[in-house]
Amino acid sequence: MTHHNQTPIPELYVSEDAAAALKHEAGNMPSWDLTPRQLCDLELLMNGGFNPLKGFLTEADYDGVVNEMRLQSGALWPMPITLDVSEKFAEGLEPGTDIALRDAEGVILAIMSVTDKWVPNKSHEAEKVFGADDLAHPAVNYLHNTAGPVYLGGPVKGLQAPTHYDFRGRRNTPNELRAQFKKLGWTRVVVFQTRNPLHRAHQELTFRAAREAQANLMIHPVVGMTKPGDVDHFTRVRCYEAVLDKYPSATTTLSLLNLAMRMGGPREAVWHGLIRKNHGATHFIVGRDHAGPGKNSAGVDFYGPYDAQELFRKHEAEIGVELVDFKHMVYVQERAQYEPADEIEEGVTVLNISGTELRRRLREGLEIPEWFSFPEVVTQLRRTSPPRARQGFTVFFTGLSGSGKSTIANALMVKLMEMGGRPVTLLDGDVVRKHLSSELGFSKEHRDINIKRIGYVASEITKNGGIAICAPIAPYTATRRAVREMVEQYGAFVEVHVATALEECERRDRKGLYKLAREGKIKEFTGISDPYEEPKQPELRVDTQDVDVDSCAHQVLLTLENMGLIGLN
Numbered sequence: 001m002t003h004h005n006q007t008p009i010p011e012l013y014v015s016e017d018a019a020a021a022l023k024h025e026a027g028n029m030p031s032w033d034l035t036p037r038q039l040c041d042l043e044l045l046m047n048g049g050f051n052p053l054k055g056f057l058t059e060a061d062y063d064g065v066v067n068e069m070r071l072q073s074g075a076l077w078p079m080p081i082t083l084d085v086s087e088k089f090a091e092g093l094e095p096g097t098d099i100a101l102r103d104a105e106g107v108i109l110a111i112m113s114v115t116d117k118w119v120p121n122k123s124h125e126a127e128k129v130f131g132a133d134d135l136a137h138p139a140v141n142y143l144h145n146t147a148g149p150v151y152l153g154g155p156v157k158g159l160q161a162p163t164h165y166d167f168r169g170r171r172n173t174p175n176e177l178r179a180q181f182k183k184l185g186w187t188r189v190v191v192f193q194t195r196n197p198l199h200r201a202h203q204e205l206t207f208r209a210a211r212e213a214q215a216n217l218m219i220h221p222v223v224g225m226t227k228p229g230d231v232d233h234f235t236r237v238r239c240y241e242a243v244l245d246k247y248p249s250a251t252t253t254l255s256l257l258n259l260a261m262r263m264g265g266p267r268e269a270v271w272h273g274l275i276r277k278n279h280g281a282t283h284f285i286v287g288r289d290h291a292g293p294g295k296n297s298a299g300v301d302f303y304g305p306y307d308a309q310e311l312f313r314k315h316e317a318e319i320g321v322e323l324v325d326f327k328h329m330v331y332v333q334e335r336a337q338y339e340p341a342d343e344i345e346e347g348v349t350v351l352n353i354s355g356t357e358l359r360r361r362l363r364e365g366l367e368i369p370e371w372f373s374f375p376e377v378v379t380q381l382r383r384t385s386p387p388r389a390r391q392g393f394t395v396f397f398t399g400l401s402g403s404g405k406s407t408i409a410n411a412l413m414v415k416l417m418e419m420g421g422r423p424v425t426l427l428d429g430d431v432v433r434k435h436l437s438s439e440l441g442f443s444k445e446h447r448d449i450n451i452k453r454i455g456y457v458a459s460e461i462t463k464n465g466g467i468a469i470c471a472p473i474a475p476y477t478a479t480r481r482a483v484r485e486m487v488e489q490y491g492a493f494v495e496v497h498v499a500t501a502l503e504e505c506e507r508r509d510r511k512g513l514y515k516l517a518r519e520g521k522i523k524e525f526t527g528i529s530d531p532y533e534e535p536k537q538p539e540l541r542v543d544t545q546d547v548d549v550d551s552c553a554h555q556v557l558l559t560l561e562n563m564g565l566i567g568l569n
């Protein structure tokens with residue numbers, strides 16, 4: 001007996017021989033380097049994950065999908081899968097042209113026969129697909145600020161799958177899963193979609209969902225692109241592997257989906273259902289606020305908590321996958337177990353830890369109880385998110401020449417090394433100019449390059465858990481902000497304005513440079529013949545006049561302690 005979740009579905013790959021020949025031809029075609037998101041989309045187009053799509057949407061299909069969630073064929077499809085390109089690439093590219101699609105290394109993965117080229121109305125797309133043209137929505141922001149202005153559409157011939165080096169054994173195409181389910185005799189499969197680490201509540205709810213549907217369970221986390229700020233997929237997969245052991249053996253499987261999520265709520269839920277159908281699912285768990293993007297720019301949720309379930313239910317038959325209600329599970333202290341929230345009588349003690357609270361506990365190194373999460377999961381999360389006092393950070397001194405940046409920075413470095421625990425690197429202005437920026441002068445352009453190099457090195461040090469102390473003049477606000485953004489991806493950025501007055505710096509004139517600058521022998525000298533834009537809101541401002549070095553350095557330490565970056569005892 002064959003079951004509908006076990007027969008193969010169409011893929012877009014050509015045969016190996018054909019691929020070899022086409023690859024040769026493709027070398028001469030106009031060539032497009034796929035963005036990370038397009039790479040995810042292409043993989044699912046080629047392996048059938050986006051079945052029935054045969055390529056990137058044509059203009060007519062795009063209009064149908066945007067306005068009515070339907071392809072020209074009438075088939076349900078809620079999400080525009082488009083090849084957005086630059087104006088430069090689109091210029092002169094005539095419909096009828098074949099183009100080569102390459103990955104980041106330049107490997108040709110597919111050939112697309114361009115049938116359509118158009119300039120989309122992105123605001124209309126945002127309104128229709130995501131419900132609002134509001135940049136607080138990550139996909140709308142992507143649409144306006146990352147995606148190219150021109151869309152290309154047309155069928156795709158797959159030459160080879162994108163290469164993944166991580167968790168290879170856990171990545172499966174739709175047909176691999178279908179074959180696996182056939183082999184195992186899994187005719188009913190409940191899929192759980194997730195972009196977060198699984199805690200005990202999730203384990204309980206997925207286990208119950210499978211039992212109620214009398215089905216096997218597949219945890220199917222997204223490892224392509226999720227919501228900015230999510231736990232990285234490497235950490236999450238280690239967590240999922242730990243949770244997998246908690247299910248009865250041979251009932252549950254884990255497979256990774258290289259999907260680029262849009263956080264499109266209701267439409268995304270329907271899309272997820274269609275994708276899971278292709279991957280052999282018969283049932284799909286849709287919860288509260290499925291694929292929710294959070295709050296809009298007015299501070300209100302983009303979608304109602306059950307909008308996704310509603311839209312899914314409306315199209316359930318066509319999706320071909322049964323919706324399984326997410327039971328909101330809570331921990332009942334008296335009975336020391338998880339139970340569905342709607343089945344609990346009054347008067348019992350229900351415990352919960354929100355995502356925000358969990359992040360706070362990780363950040364501050366506080367206890368995370370066993371009733372909330374499995375110890376193996378907590379261990380993985382703690383490895384990735386150590387408390388702030390063990391994370392890397394950057395202290396960035398800025399101020400005029402002779403203000404005292406190097407002197408305070410050196411004192412701070414020694415005090416931090418005395419405390420120990422983290423490696424410390426001092427990127428002093430003079431030292432950097434000797435080693436990193438020896439070819440640069442003091443024009444605005446060169447100063448910016450210099451500061452960005454310092455910022456890049458500091459961000460790498462911060463990423464790897466060290467302390468970077470920088471002490472350049474860094475006279476421009478915009479450049480300092482750029483460095484802050486680079487560093488804050490990985491840890492705290494502490495800007496210290498050494499606000500010694502110009503007259504005092506000039507009076508000290510430690511290197512005799514002010515005198516030369518006054519005499520015009522040094523050009524573009526900061527404070528004399530070149531600008532210094534004072535920081536408006538530094539984490540700390542110190543004045544060195546009539547204050548000794550020690551107490552300046554101590555003020556910095558106190559700031560670091562207040563920010564939770566060091567423990568002073």
Ligand SMILES: Nc1ncnc2c1ncn2[C@@H]1O[C@H](COP(=O)(O)OS(=O)(=O)O)[C@@H](OP(=O)(O)O)[C@H]1O
Binds near residue numbers: 402429448471524
């Ligand atoms: N024209 C001009 N303007 C400013 N400074 C000059 C100039 N020429 C040489 N110097 C010496 O170079 C040091 C400043 O380099 P920075 O890398 O910190 O400058 S910047 O941040 O790129 O603007 C600075 O060192 P500090 O005194 O430690 O600040 C000066 O000694």
Ligand SMILES: Nc1ncnc2c1ncn2[C@@H]1O[C@H](COP(=O)(O)OP(=O)(O)O)[C@@H](O)[C@H]1O
Binds near residue numbers: 399403508549
């Ligand atoms: N509280 C203070 N902090 C830092 N430097 C001070 C202080 N008071 C006096 N100074 C003196 O000011 C000068 C600062 O020079 P330096 O640290 O090289 O400045 P910069 O690196 O900003 O050019 C040194 O001679 C230092 O001894």
